[in-house]
Each structure stands twice: as structure tokens, then as C-alpha cells.
Amino acid sequence: MIVDCGIYREGHRVEGPSDLSDALDEARAAGGFVWIGLHEPSPEEFELVTEEFRLHPLAVEDALKAHQRPKLEVYDDSLFLVLKPVVYEPESDAVSSGEVMIFLGDAFVVTVRHGEGAPLAAVRKRLEREPEMLGKGPTAVLYAIADATVDHYLEVAGELQNDLEELETEVFSPDVAGSRHTASRIYTFKRQILEFRRASGPLALPLTRLAGNGPFGAAPPFVNDKARPFFRDVHDHLTRVNESVDGLDRLVSDVLSAHLAQMSVRQNDDMRKISAWAAMAAVPTMLAGIYGMNFEHMPELRWVWSYPAVIGVMVVLEVLLYRLFKRRGWM
Structure with missing residues (x-):
């Protein structure tokens, strides 16, 4: 389903089109761009968007089926970026991930969301309160979504760090009876870290390309060259996240080894x-x-x-x- 459809000119939202097929023409005529947000669309619902914006069929297939790794693909008429936002559920101390697919063209942005771990409405509202940023065009939307996703990674990493400290306290507690199910908790925690790594780890290469770093040279097409420092900042934050996740993974492995050693000594x-x-x-x-x-x-x-x-x-x-x-x- 289409969640939102807006035309933006010079950083401000103008009156939306009455028909989706006119959205791109109106945006180009106004010298702005159109931003369409969809949530788990069906093939029939996405067909009109595909035809209107001339999206590549391979990217469309990925956007409909979901379950993709974070990646960046460049096609003739658009850029295709896959992000995997993560959500921490404090009731169950679990990490779950959603998916956001972003199609970026010269005058349009199409976002396709799967799952609940993607607060794109908040990103849109924040950008609409910052017309100077939104006036940079579709690249600003791409940056804002990537930045919000990675910043939330940092929050989730902090929650997992707190959970690990509680787990360490339980493992090294002298109360033997309280450690009967500790091994199960450690394995469950390790699976949460694995889910997190699947979202954050593969994203490093797409952000490197967007920042124009390394062997890739200039930023990909449809991305403003002046945005490269911003994407470098997001990449730096992602590096911190990945280092934190790697540290958590090593620590939980050490905690598991210590727990098994304690169980062996007790036996x-x-x-x-x-x-x-x-x-x-x-x-x-x-x-x-x-x-x-x-x-x-x-x-x-x-x-x-x-x-x-x-x-x-x-x-x-x-x-x-x-x-x-x-x-x-x-x-």
C-alpha cells in the first residue's frame, strides 16, 4: 500500500498529485522531486510505480520478495539501496530486523518498507522541518534514511551491551541453581548478535561507495557529490557499530566458554x-x-x-x- 506521496520543491512540500502517474511529471515541472513511500506492496500495487518510474525488473523483484542483504545496485535510470533496520524488543530482549528498499532517480525517491523496524514517517517529518537539507534533492532523503538507520544501530548496540553485562553477572554468580538455563540464554543472545551482524556488516560496502571512498572513486550516479562528507560520517558511525558488535560477539563467546568451564568444575x-x-x-x-x-x-x-x-x-x-x-x- 502507498503510505505517503509528496512532491518537494526547494525543500518544501507542495500540493500532492491527484494521480500517481502525474507525480513525476509534476515534480520535474516544479523543479523538485517526488517521494513515494510504500509498505509491503503487492505486485499489482507496485506495477504502476514500476511503470511510472521505469524501475529495473531485478530491483523490483528484490523489493517485492524482500529478505535481501544490504547492498547497492546501480541501474540506468535509478539507484537501488537495501537497508536492514533493527528493532530491540525490551520485553523479550530480542533483536529483529526489517527491510527498506530505496529507489533513487534524478527526480524521485521510492521507499519500500517490509516489517516494522523502519521509522520512515519520522524521517520524513524531520526532513520536512529542515527545508535546507531537503532542498538538496533525493540525495538528502537517501542520506537521512541511512543516517537514521545507522544511528538506531548504535542505540541497539547499547541495549545489547547492557544485556551482556547482566548475563555476565548471572554467569559469574555463585548461585548454582540460578545458572541452570544460562547456557540457553547465552546461545539466544549470540543469535541476537548474529541477526544484528547480518544487518550492519554488509552495509559497510554500500556506504563506502556512496561516500566515494576506496577503489570506487566518485560517488555513484544520482548522488550529489557534495553529499560525500555526509555519507562518510554515516560510514564512520557504522564502523563504530560493527566494532561494537564484533566486541559483543567475542565477549559472549568468552562468557560461554567461562560458563562451560564453570559447569565442568562443578561437575x-x-x-x-x-x-x-x-x-x-x-x-x-x-x-x-x-x-x-x-x-x-x-x-x-x-x-x-x-x-x-x-x-x-x-x-x-x-x-x-x-x-x-x-x-x-x-x-
């Missing part, structure tokens, strides 16, 4: 305790077994104090074993 302690109790139980069992074989010729068989003596020997041996195991930390 060894349990096995030592079981072995100590088994050894203490073996002494009276052995003595009772020997004296229970009912042989006629046995030491002290006819002695009145033989039974108490055997019991006393058992007690003395049990005390000696207990003190020995206690001294070695087995009990």
Missing part, C-alpha cells in the same frame, strides 16, 4: 563428592561382607567383644576417611 566437584561418599560406604561394606561369610575359623569369632570391636573399627576408618577427604576439598 568435577560433584563427582569428587560422590566418589568420597562411595569410598566411605565401601569400608563398612567390606568389613561386613568379610564377617558375614559365616566361616567357622575366623579371628575373634568366639570373642564376646568382637562385634563392638568391628563396629568401632568401621567408625574410626569412616572418621579418618572423612577428615582426609575434607582436607582435600572433596567433601
Whole structure:
């Protein structure tokens, strides 16, 4: 469905077209551009947009099917950028991602949103309050969406850092009973980081190209060369995000290793305790077994104090074993 359709001239929104097919012509006639926002459109709904703006069929296929990696494609009549905004859900401490596809031309911007992790309405309102920025044309819209997406990455990375600190406290807590499901939480947390990396990691190359850095030379077509410093700033923020995510991934792996090591130590302690109790139980069992074989010729068989003596020997041996195991930390 079409969420919004507006024509912008010199940074200000003018009266929208009555028919979508006239939007591009009116924008060019006014010396501005048109910005159309769609949310999970059907092929039938997107067909008119495709024909009006002459969008490349491969990019259209990606925009309709979604589930794409962040990427930048250059076609004859437009630029196609895929972003994956992320959303942190504090109730479940989970990270989910949506998708935003941006078609950029000389006088138009078409945004296609999938999922709920893409606050494009807020970006549009912010730009409409900054006519100087919006007056830069479609490139300003591309920059604003990329900047908002990456800035939100930083917020989510901060939330994940807080969750990791709580997880570390739980792992290194002396409360054994509270750590029964810790391994499951660590694996779940690692999956959240993986979901985050799928969104932020591949975006580095498209932003490098938009900034005109590295071996790619100038910025791609349909992008104003004066916007290169702005895209470099977004790329710097993304670098911080990726470094933070890499650090979180390493830390959670270390936490998992520490937890497994602690579980192994606890299991060894349990096995030592079981072995100590088994050894203490073996002494009276052995003595009772020997004296229970009912042989006629046995030491002290006819002695009145033989039974108490055997019991006393058992007690003395049990005390000696207990003190020995206690001294070695087995009990």
C-alpha cells in the first residue's frame, strides 16, 4: 500500500498529485522531486510505480520478495539501496530486523518498507522541518534514511551491551541453581548478535561507495557529490557499530566458554563428592561382607567383644576417611 506521496520543491512540500502517474511529471515541472513511500506492496500495487518510474525488473523483484542483504545496485535510470533496520524488543530482549528498499532517480525517491523496524514517517517529518537539507534533492532523503538507520544501530548496540553485562553477572554468580538455563540464554543472545551482524556488516560496502571512498572513486550516479562528507560520517558511525558488535560477539563467546568451564568444575566437584561418599560406604561394606561369610575359623569369632570391636573399627576408618577427604576439598 502507498503510505505517503509528496512532491518537494526547494525543500518544501507542495500540493500532492491527484494521480500517481502525474507525480513525476509534476515534480520535474516544479523543479523538485517526488517521494513515494510504500509498505509491503503487492505486485499489482507496485506495477504502476514500476511503470511510472521505469524501475529495473531485478530491483523490483528484490523489493517485492524482500529478505535481501544490504547492498547497492546501480541501474540506468535509478539507484537501488537495501537497508536492514533493527528493532530491540525490551520485553523479550530480542533483536529483529526489517527491510527498506530505496529507489533513487534524478527526480524521485521510492521507499519500500517490509516489517516494522523502519521509522520512515519520522524521517520524513524531520526532513520536512529542515527545508535546507531537503532542498538538496533525493540525495538528502537517501542520506537521512541511512543516517537514521545507522544511528538506531548504535542505540541497539547499547541495549545489547547492557544485556551482556547482566548475563555476565548471572554467569559469574555463585548461585548454582540460578545458572541452570544460562547456557540457553547465552546461545539466544549470540543469535541476537548474529541477526544484528547480518544487518550492519554488509552495509559497510554500500556506504563506502556512496561516500566515494576506496577503489570506487566518485560517488555513484544520482548522488550529489557534495553529499560525500555526509555519507562518510554515516560510514564512520557504522564502523563504530560493527566494532561494537564484533566486541559483543567475542565477549559472549568468552562468557560461554567461562560458563562451560564453570559447569565442568562443578561437575568435577560433584563427582569428587560422590566418589568420597562411595569410598566411605565401601569400608563398612567390606568389613561386613568379610564377617558375614559365616566361616567357622575366623579371628575373634568366639570373642564376646568382637562385634563392638568391628563396629568401632568401621567408625574410626569412616572418621579418618572423612577428615582426609575434607582436607582435600572433596567433601
